[in-house]
Amino acid sequence: MQLTLEFGGGLDLLCQSVKIHHVDVTPNVENGKLTLRDLLSWVRTSLIKERPEMFMKGDSVRPGILVLVNDCDWELCGGHDTELEEKDVVVFISTLHGG
């Protein structure tokens, strides 16, 4: 499944300072679906090159990270169980506190 992943608010530093990744992720063999839960574990193993604890906590993102699917908070579209579709854009953004 072709997806665009974006990392912001400093999270790009965890994946070699690249903000936008065009990726091809294989859906589940059994049902042909890909959920955000699946994507998170794929990102952790395939994209995050250092300090994975700065991205994940348990099986979710660490506190202070917003996950957006097609510019919409994942809490509004089903959280971990959100089913992704071809050409979806998933943004991971860490909140900033500076000023």
Add this chain to the structure above:
Amino acid sequence: MDCKIVGNGSADIIHEIEKLKLDKKEIENRISKLEAQLKADEAVQMKANQACSSYDSILDGHAVSSNGLTPGMIYRYSRHLLLPDFGVEGQINLAKSSILVVGAGGLGSPVVLYLASCGIGCIGIVDSDIVELNNLHRQIIHPEAYVGHAKVKSAAAACRAINSSINLVEHNQALQASNALDIVSKYDIVVDATDNLPSRYMISDCCVVMNKPLISGAALGLEGQLTVYHHKGGPCYRCLFPTPPPTAACQRCSDSGVLGVVPGVIGCLQALEAIKVASGIGETLSGRMLIFDALSSRIRIVKLRGRSLQCFACGDHADFTQQSFQSFDYEGFTQSPMSDKARPKLSLISDSARITSREYKDLIDRQEPHILVDVRPAHHFKITAIPESINIPLSALEDQISLVDSYLKEVAKDSGKSASLYVVCRRGNDSQRAVDFLSKNGFPLAKDIIGGLESWAQDVDPSFPIY
């Protein structure tokens, strides 16, 4: 003889009385001076304590047209009045509004300047910082002449120079849970222009408890974020972030840097949101977040979750009162200080593995064979470095550990003695991490310089640049 003694005695007494009378007069003078000072302080305090009166004091004796604006206001704000969506009503709403801006830094500078220019009736500015030279590249409200002075004074002076017809209240103190209710209660709208995580939770909670809309902006590096919290049923900061992030994830402008114009852009947009909330026009960013990426010139506006029914602060069953707010430990909750300046001092390695910058200078003077590894990132090393030091960034140390060995061997070969290994960084935290790593990987005698380059500049070489 007796008489003489008495005579002398009375002269002494008279002299003594006169002296005491003079003392009394001086004491009375001091008392009345102190009383006057107390009265003046109370007046200032009372002025600050008063609900921020806006509209009436702006009008203050001026003839008012039937639409509620003075001729001066009509001329000054004419370009606002010409906007069909804004007009007289919008302008009067601004004049009747009071807005508290927390932080007179990179975000606060444009916020305060625009709010003052556009005729907000009363603006309060809270900050306890003083203006520093390294603020000026982004905190555009402050001029060089105010370096070393209170930011609040500098910002208020700039506003008065632009618009003498509005009320400005200077809160030259840090906003804390203990004083926030009192200060925030006097304003209609709050703008969060702070630079740290505990303040963000504290200000959001305070706005929930006091039921004020909050315009929240943040900027770091080349990115910015902006939203409106607790407005028209929208979420608060805790709805989005019920659990604070780990401290390692909280970058600071003083560590990570910030391009001056980035907080400027976000601050301008904060001023715009504040003006929209105050005037009642348009659609605010409540329930949405604007994400600005300066490097790629991209602005993304995303839809956020709504108010959380389970929210600790604003949820349906939240038991969060003014009392609980005042006793909440925000620094403990977030494990980080309410100041961009306060820095945690790491104590990772034993004292025997550390030397002071003065001791390091002594060993240079003794010409002790050694190498100095500077573990800061390469772009820091380019800013300034101790001569002869070798840059191996901490993140690359594991991969390049063989370099350390070859440098040591080189020095040992040239000097005919074994060479010692010292490590330095900016402030003395990363150097400890490096020594810890080195000691476990074949360099048990590695030592770091306590306090890093900052202490080198302070204690050894005053001409060494600090940043």
